[in-house]
Amino acid sequence: xxxxxxxxxxxxxxxxxxxxxxxxxxxxxxxxxxxxxxxxxxxxxxxxxxxxxxxxxxxxxxxxxxxxxxxxxxxxxxxxxxxxxxxxxxxxxxxxxxxxxxxxxxxxxx
Amino acid sequence: xxxxxxxxxxxxxxxxxxxxxxxxxxxxxxxxxxxxxxxxxxxxxxxxxxxxxxxxxxxxxxxxxxxxxxxxxxxxxxxxxxxxxxxxxxxxxxxxxxxxxxxxxxxxxxxx
Numbered sequence: 597x598x599x600x601x602x603x604x605x606x607x608x609x610x611x612x613x614x615x616x617x618x619x620x621x622x623x624x625x626x627x628x629x630x631x632x633x634x635x636x637x638x639x640x641x642x643x644x645x646x647x648x649x650x651x652x653x654x655x656x657x658x659x660x661x662x663x664x665x666x667x668x669x670x671x672x673x674x675x676x677x678x679x680x681x682x683x684x685x686x687x688x689x690x691x692x693x694x695x696x697x698x699x700x701x702x703x704x705x706x
Numbered sequence: 707x708x709x710x711x712x713x714x715x716x717x718x719x720x721x722x723x724x725x726x727x728x729x730x731x732x733x734x735x736x737x738x739x740x741x742x743x744x745x746x747x748x749x750x751x752x753x754x755x756x757x758x759x760x761x762x763x764x765x766x767x768x769x770x771x772x773x774x775x776x777x778x779x780x781x782x783x784x785x786x787x788x789x790x791x792x793x794x795x796x797x798x799x800x801x802x803x804x805x806x807x808x809x810x811x812x813x814x815x816x817x818x
Contacts, residue, residue: 600748629806638708638797638809639749683748692762693739694799694807696748 600697602684607703608674616669616682616700624689628660628667631683633699639683642669671702679704708732710810712798718816719788726784727813731800738781739807740773741797742766749797755781788817 599621608614620628627646631639645651645660645667657670671678681699688695711730719725731738736757741749752771753763757778770788775781785792795814799807 631809638710638811640708641806641808644806685748692737693751693754694749695751696741699746699748701746 600684600686600695602682602697602700604698605701605703607705608671610674610676610704610706612674614671614674614702616671616684616702618667618669618684618697620665620667620684620686620697622665622686622688622695625662626687626689628658629685629687629694630656630658630667630669631685633681633683635680642682674704676704676706678702708808708810710798710800710808712796712810712813714813715811716814716816718818721790721817722787724784724786725788725815726782727796727798727815729781729783729798729800729810731780731798732808733779735800735802735808736778737801737803738775739799739801740781740783741799743795743797743812744793752783752796785815788815790817793817 602618630642633639643658650659655672660667681701683699684697685694709732713728739754740752743749751764753773755775758775770786773783795812797812798810801807
């Protein structure tokens with residue numbers, strides 16, 4: 597089976613940096629996704645890591661350590677529109693489905 | 707718009723009634739997934755298809771739930787004898803192998 601943990605909620609100030617951690621325990625592993633979900637909307641893809649290291653994409657970066665079962669999503673230069681839930685999801689060895697954590701709700705304050 | 711369409715967007719039904727939801731995936735995607743999401747939680751996997759074959763069903767999926775993808779294109783999810791605990795957002799996603807999943811806007815079900 598798969599178990600994914602991430603904090604429930606984080607608050608940060610506009611312009612600041614926030615790091616959302618995600619730990620996972622899986623019987624098989626084939627990659628780690630991060631999705632953003634605004635209230636009442638569908639999740640939208642942010643990043644995918646399958647190898648160890650940092651993937652940078654504009655203001656958002658994602659890091660993976662397979663040996664530690666750990667990932668983080670880094671949001672820089674926070675904007676009000678970044679207030680959303682951020683979902684960490686792992687893909688099993690068969691590459692067949694995403695298993696999601698409970699999501700981290702990020703609130704950006706002025 | 708991700709290219710994945712779900713219909714209806716909202717459904718209110720009385721307890722005990724049957725409901726059916728439809729998902730139209732991105733046309734070249736051979737994999738289709740159904741998830742259920744309740745407020746403040748992440749999506750929970752329900753079932754997935756590769757083309758027309760249903761390859762996996764979650765233990766969450768009781769006998770009242772059935773899903774089909776008859777021609778490997780659109781899919782339907784039916785819930786029979788709905789219960790208040792079925793109230794949730796039902797999300798559909800599609801993907802090609804080893805790429806990111808694209809989600810539809812979801813169908814919000816309210817059982818009263």
